[in-house]
Amino acid sequence: MRCRIPFVVLMTSLLAVAACGRETQTGAAPQQPSSVGEGKATGEITVWAMGGEGENLGRLAAGFERENPGATVKVTPVPWDGAHNKLASSIAAGQTPDVSLIGTTWMGEFAKTGALQPTPSSFDRAAFFPGLWATTEVGGTSYGVPWYADTRSLYYRKDLAEKAGVRPPATWDELKSFAQALKDKGGAAQGINLQAGGTGAWQTFMPFGWQAGAELVDGEGKFTLDTPRMRTALEYYTSFHRSGLSSSDRLVPGAQVADFVSGKIGAFVSGAYDRSVILKQGGPEFASKYGVVELPKGERAASFAGGGDLVVFKNARNADGAWKFIRYLSRPDVQAEWFTIQADPPAVQSAWQDPALAKDDFLQVFGRQLKVAKAPPAIPTWEQVAAVIDGGIEQAARGTASVSDVLRTMQASAASIGTGN
Template sequence: MRCRFHLIVLTAALLATAACGREPQSGAPPEQAGEISQGKATGEITVWAMGGEGENLGKLAAGFERENPEAKVKVTPVPWDGAHNKIANAIAAGQTPDISLIGTTWMGEFAKTGALRTTPSAFDRNAFFPGLWSTTEIGGKSYGVPWYADTRAFFYRKDMAERANVKPPTTWDELKSFTQALQEKGGAQHGIYLQAVGTGGWQTFMPFGWQAGGNLVDDTGKFTLDTPQMRRALEYYTSFHKAGLSANDRALPGQIEADFVSGKIGSFISGSYHRSLLTKQGGAEFESKYDVVELPKGDSAAGFAGGGNLVVFKGAKNADGAWKFVQYLSRPQVQAEWFAIQADPPAVQAAWQDPKLSGDEKLQVFARQLKVAKAPPAIPTWEQVAAAIDGGLEQAAKGSPAADVLKTMQATATSIGTGN
């Protein structure tokens, strides 16, 4: 899951049921042991994975089974649009698989139920990008392992920039003048597309908030949406909409890449997954017409950290085998192999040095962005808070004063609470 899908929040009744907890199923080692045994994995290891990950993971599991001939990995593909409820219902019923892929923004919610095992010490957090590892941590403990990464970078029409005689931007000031040039001299109807409407706009906006020195919560866990730093970021972000540099309406599925290929928009911010969409829309020859660079900096560099984590449930029948499979999936060479199969950017830093990835300069931009990427707090109520931020973005982009919008965001987030 790349944090760009519609999510459904657990109902209060389900949370209450799941929070009651349950004993591990028969044969599962004590959760508090937190270690992985020596030797090869044995027995059946059940895995739930969503989307293309679920369809293709079996190809990668074959290598694990060759190394562990007495183990068998059983992968169940799960559609993303039903995954949240399926996992929640499995937790409530005490019928979870051994392992599941979980979107990073679901971590706080599911950890709150008490259904996830803590991550064994055998996993080195320093092997992963810091922002990604932080998505596994709730209350000072880790409850999973980052599997693949999602972060955002700046896509722009290289041919339009050459026509307008401008270089790719590295700062906020340059971003404004760059998009103006694409619009006034490069031929774009809109110099940039910055999401203002719909689910997930916060993912594009929050890097600007972090770059301005803002945060979503403070050290005590209280929301900090209404601050001078966040106001500066929101006013800057929505200034593109108010100046006509970015449209402020909802983009239909496929519209961004179609408008980028046609030249209607000159730039946008998105993840590496958009590269294949652009190739599909514009053909292989379109690759030479655009480029990707790191996000222009504010007071500091920052980006969005998301993606998918692997968790092992307390009710796992084969927890030891499950963690060994997660270890296998975390090897740098296996992460690089997975990228070749599924195009999921690696969460393990060393994997980016593999020849499959190191020679692709556009892709390496995302590796550099991941080094400064941050994630929202891993709290059970995050999806509700995110919806409040999305709603505020739309209001501000359509003309509401940033100060008023942030006050409403703050009040709404505070009333929702963190769920901890």
């Protein structure tokens, strides 16, 4: 998952299971198996994967089957818009597959149901980008393995920047003057588009929060949404809306890229997945008109870490084969191969040294960004808290409430929701 899917409320049956999970998980953390079993995988391994990953995973699984002739991988594609309910229903009914792709922001929720196996400690967490591995950890225990990566960087119109006589920004101050120049001298109606509310707005805002030194929770697991550093970030972020450098209205899906290609928007924050959309709309000749750079730094460099994790369920019929399949998908060469099939950026750091990725200057920007990318806390209630943040951003961007009032309300609402732990 690229973490752009709206939250779907848990079904009543899952809530009952989740409650049982909370009761059974008090006390000591689950014991993690030390390693994946020796020898080749055997038997049928059932896998659910969403979107394009589900449609294309079979091509990659063929290599695993050649190396493990006694094993068969059965992939079931699942649409993203129904994935949450399907997973919830399968857990409640005790009819899960062996392996499933899980959106990173769902990990805390599903881990707390007690339905996921802890990750074998033989998986080397240092092989993965730190922010991505953090998405698998709930209460100090890992319950999955990062499969592919998502982060945010800054897209900008190179031609408009050249017309305006400005270089890509590296700091917050430079970003403000850059956006102003793209509007005043480059001809863009909006110097930059920063999402002004709506589902997923927190993914655009929180890199600024982290850059300001803010955190979402403290060392005790308590929400820290109303702090001076978070206030600095939200005031800076919404200053673009108040000054007319960014629209304070929600854009309909697809409008951001369309307006970027037309020149209405001079810059925007997004993931590597938008490259194909931009080139589809702008055509091959548009490639020279835009560029991408790492997000400008505040007090520190930071971005959002998301993507997709692979999990094995407690009631998996072929757990050994499942973990061996995940281990195969985590090999650097297989991660690089998957990129050539699905264009999913690798979660394994060494895979970025593969020639298919190393020679891609555009993609390498996102690889560098991943080194400083951070994930939200893996808590069962995160999607509910995220919706509160999305709403607060919209109020601040539109000026219907002051930044101080917004943060105070966000803090109170998040505290009321709790972490679910």
